[in-house]
Amino acid sequence: MTRRDFLGIALAVALLALVPLVVTANTVLNFLTLALIVALAAQGWNILGGFGGQFSFGHAAFFGTGAYATAILQTRLGVNAWAGFALGIAMGGLAGWVIGTLSFRSGLRGSYFALVTLAFAEVLRILANAAEVTGGAAGLLIRLDVRASNFQFTSRAAFFWVALALVGFALALTRAIERSRFGARLVAIRENEEAAQALGIDSIKVKLAAIALSGAVTAAAGCLYAQHFLFIDANIAYGTWISVEALLAPIIGGAGTTFGPLLGALALHGLGEAAKLFAGRVPGIDLALFGCVLVAAVAFAPDGLLGLARRTRARLARAEA
Amino acid sequence: MLVVDRVGKRFGGLVALSEVSLDVEPGSIVGLIGPNGAGKTTLFAIVAGFLAPTAGRVLFEGRDVTAAPPHERARLGIARTFQIVQPFAGLTVVENIAVGAHLRHARRAEALARAAEVARRVGLGAELDKPASALTVAGRKRLELARALATEPKLLLLDEVLAGLNPSEIRDMVPVIRAIRDEGVTVVMIEHVMQAVMDLCQRVCVLSQGRLIAEGAPAAVCAAPAVIEAYLGHGAADRFREGARA
Numbered sequence: 001m002t003r004r005d006f007l008g009i010a011l012a013v014a015l016l017a018l019v020p021l022v023v024t025a026n027t028v029l030n031f032l033t034l035a036l037i038v039a040l041a042a043q044g045w046n047i048l049g050g051f052g053g054q055f056s057f058g059h060a061a062f063f064g065t066g067a068y069a070t071a072i073l074q075t076r077l078g079v080n081a082w083a084g085f086a087l088g089i090a091m092g093g094l095a096g097w098v099i100g101t102l103s104f105r106s107g108l109r110g111s112y113f114a115l116v117t118l119a120f121a122e123v124l125r126i127l128a129n130a131a132e133v134t135g136g137a138a139g140l141l142i143r144l145d146v147r148a149s150n151f152q153f154t155s156r157a158a159f160f161w162v163a164l165a166l167v168g169f170a171l172a173l174t175r176a177i178e179r180s181r182f183g184a185r186l187v188a189i190r191e192n193e194e195a196a197q198a199l200g201i202d203s204i205k206v207k208l209a210a211i212a213l214s215g216a217v218t219a220a221a222g223c224l225y226a227q228h229f230l231f232i233d234a235n236i237a238y239g240t241w242i243s244v245e246a247l248l249a250p251i252i253g254g255a256g257t258t259f260g261p262l263l264g265a266l267a268l269h270g271l272g273e274a275a276k277l278f279a280g281r282v283p284g285i286d287l288a289l290f291g292c293v294l295v296a297a298v299a300f301a302p303d304g305l306l307g308l309a310r311r312t313r314a315r316l317a318r319a320e321a
Numbered sequence: 322m323l324v325v326d327r328v329g330k331r332f333g334g335l336v337a338l339s340e341v342s343l344d345v346e347p348g349s350i351v352g353l354i355g356p357n358g359a360g361k362t363t364l365f366a367i368v369a370g371f372l373a374p375t376a377g378r379v380l381f382e383g384r385d386v387t388a389a390p391p392h393e394r395a396r397l398g399i400a401r402t403f404q405i406v407q408p409f410a411g412l413t414v415v416e417n418i419a420v421g422a423h424l425r426h427a428r429r430a431e432a433l434a435r436a437a438e439v440a441r442r443v444g445l446g447a448e449l450d451k452p453a454s455a456l457t458v459a460g461r462k463r464l465e466l467a468r469a470l471a472t473e474p475k476l477l478l479l480d481e482v483l484a485g486l487n488p489s490e491i492r493d494m495v496p497v498i499r500a501i502r503d504e505g506v507t508v509v510m511i512e513h514v515m516q517a518v519m520d521l522c523q524r525v526c527v528l529s530q531g532r533l534i535a536e537g538a539p540a541a542v543c544a545a546p547a548v549i550e551a552y553l554g555h556g557a558a559d560r561f562r563e564g565a566r567a
Contacts, residue, residue, distance in 0.1 A: 181423045181432065188420040191409035198369065198403070200395030200424035200472055 005175055012259070013168040020157035029156040035269040036163040037224050041242055042249035042261035043170040044218030048096075049247060050255035051183060052210045053190025057114045058121030059218050059246040061099065062092045064128065064237035066219025067226040071140045072133060081151035085223045092219020093212045100211035104204050109193070118243070125238035139233030142226060151227045163224055167262060170217050174258045177213075186210055187256070218246060248290060252297050254304030263305055268293065322347040322382060322507050323368065323399075323476055329376035330363055330531075337363045338374070338531045345476070350498070350508040352522035352539065354515075356552055359528040361511045362404055365478050368509075369401040370394045381476070395424060398475035402465040402482055404511070408453035415440060415449040417464055421471030436471055443467045443497055459490045470501065477501065479510040483517055495520055515543070527551065 020029060045059050070088035073079035079087070103116045128134040135141075146152045153159050177183040185206045188196040193203050222242075226232050245268070250256075253264025271293065272286030279285045301308040325343040329336070338360045345351050353361050366372040368379055370391040378387045386394055400421075409417050418436035419429075426432040440446055443463045448456065453464060462482050469477060479498070483491050495517055502508050502521075512518050518525060518539060525542045527535040529551035535542050542548055546558035 179429055181427050181429065184416070184420055184423055184429070184432070187412065188409055191411055192407045194371070195403065195407035195409065195468075196420065197391040198371075198395060198401050198407075199421045199468060200392050201420075202390075202392045 005179060006172055009168060009171045009175060009258070012262075013164060013171070016164055017161060020160055026156055029160055031269065031273055033156070033160050033163050033228060035265050036160070036167050037221050037228065038242075038245050038249060038269065039262045039265035040163070040167050040170055040224065041218045041221035041246040042253075042265050043167070043174060044214045044216070044221065045246040046214075046250040046255060046257075046261045047174065047177065047186075047217065048207075048210045048214035050250050050257070050260065051177065051186045051190065052207060054207060054211070055110075055114045055247070056117040056214075056243075057247065058117030058119070058243050059214075060238045060240060060243040061117065061121040061124050062095055062215040062218040063222035063225070063242045063246070064121070064124060064232075064234075064239075065095045065215075066092045066222030067232045067237040068128060068134055068140070068222075069219070070223040071142055071226045071232055074142055075140055076133065080149070081227065082149070085151060085220075085227070088223040088226075089216050089220045092222065093216035095219070096211040096213070096215020097208060099215075100208045104207050104211075121238055121240070121243055125234050128238055129234035134234065137233065139231060139236075142230040144230060152230075159228060163228075166220055166224065170220075171258055171262065173213075173217070178258060182206070182209065190256070244290075248294060250304070252293060252304055254306030257304070257306050260304050260306055267305065323509070324380040325364070325368065325377070326380065327377040328364070328367060328374045328379065330360070330367060330372065331375050336531050338367070338528075339376075341377070341528070341531070341533050343526060343533070345507060345509055347475075347507050348502070348505065349524060350502050350510065350522050352518040352525040353509060353511045353528065354513070354518060354525060355528035358530075359551075360531045361528055362480055364528065365401060365480055365509075365511065369399055369478060395472055395474075398473075399478065400469035400472045400474035400476070401478040402469050402480050404480040404484070406461040406465045408456070408461055408464055410454040411452070413450050413452055414445055414456070414464060417453050418445075418467045418471045421468040424472045436467075439467050439471045442500070443470065444493065458485050459487075462486065462494075466497070470506075474506060476507045476509070479508060479512075481511055481513065483512055483514045491517060519543075 019032065041059060041063050044062065045056060049055050066088040069091040070084040073084035073087055074081055099117065099120050103113055108116055129137050146154055185196065185201045188201060189203050189206060197203055222237060249264035249268055250261040252268055253262065254260030268290060271289055275285050275289045297304065323345040325341060328338055328341045330338040341364060355361055363372065367374045370389055374387065378385055380386065381397055381399060386397065409420065415433060415436050418439055419432045422432040422435040426435055437449055440449055443466050445460065445463050445467055448460065456464060466482055483494055486494065491514060498508065498521060522539055524537065525539045526533060527542060527548050534547045534551055535545045549558045549561060
């Protein structure tokens, strides 16, 4: 790993950090912050799904665990918001490890693994909707007390920068994985699990590490969501929307790449907002559009926008030669 | 080095292997031959830990490894290639080999350097950055070998690395395999290309219908009546002899 590996990340984060200085409209900042939260959740998915090839349809399980953990710790136990944030991330990692142990140890792969993750997320959603500690169907409200020490900020820009810092950290983490032995092993498992085992890779151990890390990063996005809106309920925290977006963004942007999830999340949300703008108040128009984009991506850009860019560049280079 | 002790394997009612015993000396090249369906690849899978035997034991350097999973055996020094090549198709040649090299080298740069070195040894030096999916059949066989070799094994199990190659490609590969043995790696190879087996192996074991039917020097084994009958059918050995007399 060299300093050059992280140069692109530093540049991208710096550029995005300038946005609140140029644009002050609240709608734009709200939109970008939500896109960053989704990007963070997607970066978590990307570690397990993009690099490890284990497609999860239920990353809401981690997003929701992070969100509920931080909210419950604050509202019921009076834990400091930042400590709750750290604990929420740890809980997400733990949830990943538990779900991973249960499904990988039983040898679930491919679509079976995908279905079981979906089931876990749904079970958690129903439990959170019924249990008392989660506030049941009414949800949880985090008390408004705007202080930086409470992870609540007066300016939207400040929250945007915090979200961006976390995305930057996740980008650096992904790049470090990409350049490490752990990453090489994860990719080997994605490409061919049996051949990987023959080369001395303990595939269950590597997959467990990946799902724990993946769960922790996606949980961080959940915590962030809870702090941003100060309200969650079961259909938000454990809802299918975030499972779908966490996997859609990397697939659109380029699964198994460092920048894929961020690019995909920005593209998707940009498109969604544009659709709402043009189509007016047709409910669910952005979701219908997401479906179309997914179909197009699978058909024409199976390795995402980054893959498409790479191939176009190669074709242009060949045309010039 | 490797001891296979009365190993048996059944798949339901089908007996794939029964009472197979082998003793592989360190520093040798042992050939494993036999007609299709004799159980050769099953035996390899059991030695490498991909299948559990229903009877018997596998010992490696005096240790009972019968219950050890594949990755642990790789760590101990057993490497295998697959008869049906299993490249990491989305990766380049050098990245493929580096996955094997990572077993003994934690740092990425070290593993990549080591992988490039191994690639040159098996004749893939010019194709390091090609995607593995762009290799020819011969190239993929070399890649399979290189990946296994990169784990720095003590025992290398080669499952038909010469099958599907043309005669000139086979001539190129034979010295590569011999060089691997000369560096101190013990080799057990499943092979149908008899000329290579004759050239390379000190000892040949013949499997037929899940049983070990002959063992010894290549020339002697190929002349054994039981072996001729295993390949050519019952009574073939007699007809051969009569034909030779006439």
